[in-house]
Amino acid sequence: MRRYGKHTDEDDIRSRPNRKGNRPRTHIRPKHEDAAEGMVLTVDRGRLTCLVEDRVVTAMKARELGRKAAVVGDRVALVGDLSGGKDTLARIVRIAERTSVLRRTADDDDPYERVVVANADQLAVVTALADPEPRPRLIDRCLVAAYDGGLDPLLVLTKSDLAPPGKLLELYGDLDIPYVVTSREELETGAAAERVFEQLDGKVTAFVGHSGVGKTTLVNALVPEDRRRLTGHVNAVTGRGRHTTTSALALPLTGTDGWVIDTPGVRSFGLAHIDPSRVIHAFPDLEPGTEGCPRACGHDEPDCALDAWVAGGHAGSARLYSLRRLLATRERTEGD
Numbered sequence: 001m002r003r004y005g006k007h008t009d010e011d012d013i014r015s016r017p018n019r020k021g022n023r024p025r026t027h028i029r030p031k032h033e034d035a036a037e038g039m040v041l042t043v044d045r046g047r048l049t050c051l052v053e054d055r056v057v058t059a060m061k062a063r064e065l066g067r068k069a070a071v072v073g074d075r076v077a078l079v080g081d082l083s084g085g086k087d088t089l090a091r092i093v094r095i096a097e098r099t100s101v102l103r104r105t106a107d108d109d110d111p112y113e114r115v116v117v118a119n120a121d122q123l124a125v126v127t128a129l130a131d132p133e134p135r136p137r138l139i140d141r142c143l144v145a146a147y148d149g150g151l152d153p154l155l156v157l158t159k160s161d162l163a164p165p166g167k168l169l170e171l172y173g174d175l176d177i178p179y180v181v182t183s184r185e186e187l188e189t190g191a192a193a194e195r196v197f198e199q200l201d202g203k204v205t206a207f208v209g210h211s212g213v214g215k216t217t218l219v220n221a222l223v224p225e226d227r228r229r230l231t232g233h234v235n236a237v238t239g240r241g242r243h244t245t246t247s248a249l250a251l252p253l254t255g256t257d258g259w260v261i262d263t264p265g266v267r268s269f270g271l272a273h274i275d276p277s278r279v280i281h282a283f284p285d286l287e288p289g290t291e292g293c294p295r296a297c298g299h300d301e302p303d304c305a306l307d308a309w310v311a312g313g314h315a316g317s318a319r320l321y322s323l324r325r326l327l328a329t330r331e332r333t334e335g336d
Contacts, residue, residue: 105270147282211265
């Protein structure tokens with residue numbers, strides 16, 4: 001049975017509204033040419049705090065971005081209410097291409113990759129020389145993640161009043177990594193902050209380290225007083241610190257255009273996402289020796305061409321040893 005007559009008009013046809021409203025559906029997305037540029041400072045349960053010019057704006061991610069998530073350090077484009085007033089909400093409509101990415105996984109068997117920080121210039125690996133004891137394997141893992149993500153590494157050793165730094169620094173001497181050694185007394189007087197500040201001025205630096213090493217205490221000495229975070233203490237029984245930093249947060253350096261990104265303390269740093277063949281790019285003096293390597297060489301295999309190349313006097317064997325020690329870090333336990 002025909003529902004309509006032979007000669008129907010468009011007005012006679014009843015269209016079914018979509019389930020989420022009456023607005024017609026379209027695949028054409030707005031260009032948002034008037035969107036303002038900003039930087040993500042922190043992320044908390046779907047809400048992102050962004051810096052837009054000199055205003056702090058709360059925003060959420062637009063649906064058209066799909067599953068792509070914005071993280072601390074991302075450069076984004078925002079529309080909506082950008083006043084930064086109470087109970088206002090903007091919308092992130094674009095995420096700019098990242099210049100560097102710090103990634104980690106929960107463990108080496110977990111395929112899920114988590115982006116911790118974007119667009120940082122360097123990674124400051126903070127470790128205590130005692131109380132808690134240093135964990136060189138965790139440092140190795142952070143270095144591999146930095147090399148893979150395009151960040152320059154920096155070693156920051158704290159609590160030198162409890163143990164000398166020489167033995168730990170010897171492990172990384174062939175990697176030519178800049179370092180700063182601090183003590184608890186220097187943190188109180190401000191001398192430690194001054195030396196660390198010289199390595200951070202004008203850069204975006206992500207701080208990473210396991211709990212209790214004094215990471216947040218050091219960050220607090222580098223940022224304005226009204227931006228400081230709570231700190232904890234080391235458990236006398238377990239030798240581990242208490243998590244006081246629960247989310248990554250970008251903070252401005254005092255008196256400069258540099259930024260520090262304080263990240264939560266880590267007790268593991270998975271590298272399931274790392275392709276060992278990419279780490280060689282952080283060793284420009286060794287990279288020419290890989291021309292004779294087999295395809296997809298991991299540079300720690302018996303038929304790797306680096307051995308013969310180094311034996312020919314093109315580079316130091318200590319550098320090759322350091323590279324392979326880092327490449328093998330996934331095969332070692334993190335508590336070593």
